[in-house]
Amino acid sequence: MSTAPSAPEANSRICLAVRAAQVPPSATAALDARAKALIAQGVDVINLTSGEPAFPTVEPATRAALDAVATGFIRYTPAAGIPELRSAAAEFINRHGTAYEAGQVVITAGAKQALHHAFTALVEPGDEILVPAPHWVSYPHLAALAGGTLVPVQPARDSGLKVGADQLRAAVTDRTRVLLLNNPANPSGVVYDRTELAALVQVAIDHDLAVISDEICDHWVFGDAEHVSVAALGPEAAERTLTVGGVSKTFAMTGWRIGWVAAPAQVAQAITAIQSHTASAPSSISQRAALGALTADLTTELEHRRRELDDRRLTTVKALAGIPGMEVDGTPDGAFFLLADVTGTYGRTLAGRTITSAADFAELLLAEANVAVVPGADFAAPNHVRVSYTVPPDRLREALTRLAAFADALAA
Known part of the structure; x- marks a missing residue:
């Protein structure tokens, strides 16, 4: 049997x-x-x-999402996001003195996905990514998934948790490919001023590194602090910088999952291709919600x-x-x-x-x-x-x- x-x-x-x-x-x-x-x-x-x-979540975003559902805006969108949102995101980023055009912005399912796509587009197996420490918990794993290695650069004692250009320069090797910056910083809340940030970016310029600038908390600066966007530090900075952001923190839209990466046109095209084979595109309804937030007067x-x-x-x-x-x-x-x-x-x-x-x-x-x-x-x-x-x-x-x-x- x-x-x-x-x-x-x-x-x-x-x-x-x-x-x-x-x-x-x-x-x-x-x-x-x-x-x-x-x-x-x-x-x-x-x-x-x-x-x-x-x-x-800010009310114009919620209203725009409901309108999207009511009017049947529930289909696939272009891989890089709907054109009007790309335009609105570029304008939003440019309030810090950058000069991005809509075609340089790729809308993603949150800033974390934007970072993932950026690493995928830039990093080869064995490449090193420098980052000032302390740093956000997901950075080393996003780097590893792309085949790279995150190299934290520790701040000097009594430096206020800020890394200086000399420390950064000493960490550069022949395998260094990317400088990753996060300002304002998670987890410390420290804000690098214009002079400090420019000194770090100069290291990237001198060693021909790409820069990924995570600026998701750009709205949340306090007291005398000022947010400075890396891509606004001059042409040499702009031509090598990918600016990551989104609506999650500013507009209390964490669950809507809309972020973006703004980059030189060739890089934006590569990231669009990557997204077209992964997520296809972010949620159509969430994109409309983000557009509602970005185009309303919420000052x-x-x-x-x-x-x-x-x-x-x-x-x-x-x-x-x-x-x-x-x-x-x-x-x-x-x-x-x-x-x-x-x-x-x-x-x-x-x-x-x-x-x-x-x-x-x-x-x-x-x-x-x-x-x-x-x-x-x-x-x-x-x-x-x-x-x-x-x-x-x-x-x-x-x-x-x-x-x-x-x-x-x-x-x-």
Whole structure:
């Protein structure tokens, strides 16, 4: 009597490619998901891990999306995005003094996809990408997926978490292909001024490197800080720069997934071809939503939001200055994050657990105080935690109160 063969173990015949097997999930996304899971269970967690502003999507975007559905704008669009959105995005980018034309802009499913396409277009296997550290968690994995290697350049001690041109120049090798800049910076919130940025870009010019400039948080600068776009630093900078941005942060449209990359025409054409074989094009409805946001007069609304977020920034910086064992590193003049050095808590204990790393600090803080922050190892800042201050003011004040009580409860 014959018997049916036993079922093979799940995935027993599937061997992952190295590039897939070695890429971990996003640390920030994982912590955000963990905090949200606890909240769903009824735990009063205050989530300071988020990379999105806690404002509603601007109303013109929502109205434009509804109109798109109502009028049947639900089909494929050109691979590079609808022409009117490419034009509006170019105008939006050019408010910083750049000179992009619509044909140089490719609309993508978020700025992260724009970065992926940029790396795919520029990086050959074995190429190196220089980036000032601390840096965003996804950069090394985006580089690896394109066959490249991210090379973090650490800031000097007491530099305010800013990398200088001499440090950058010393890191250049014969395999260096790209300089990756992020200004305002995630996770630190530091903002490079025009002189500092020009010095870094001059290294790229001298060594004939392409520049990818991640400017997704360009709207969120505070105090006397000014956002400077790399491609506005002169013709030599513009001809080698890819500017990445999108509507997620400025217009509170993270879930709509619309970003862009603006680049010299030849590069934009290559990225369009790449996108045509991957996503085909971003969502037609989301493109219309983004167009609604970019073409509405939102000056007053956006300035009001910036002032609100600035108040939260100042509240957070002031509170952390008074918490033993935590020290804000750098000057967080932009984005909506800051980095706090927590080495002052190392060796201290609570609930039978001893803090020996920023990861320990974050885990214990979540377990004992129900406040979620991101440990900095994946940002190339292993002794820091990233704090996002985008939550509503009352929740932010409560989180800071809990942080202070947590620090006071730590025993030597």
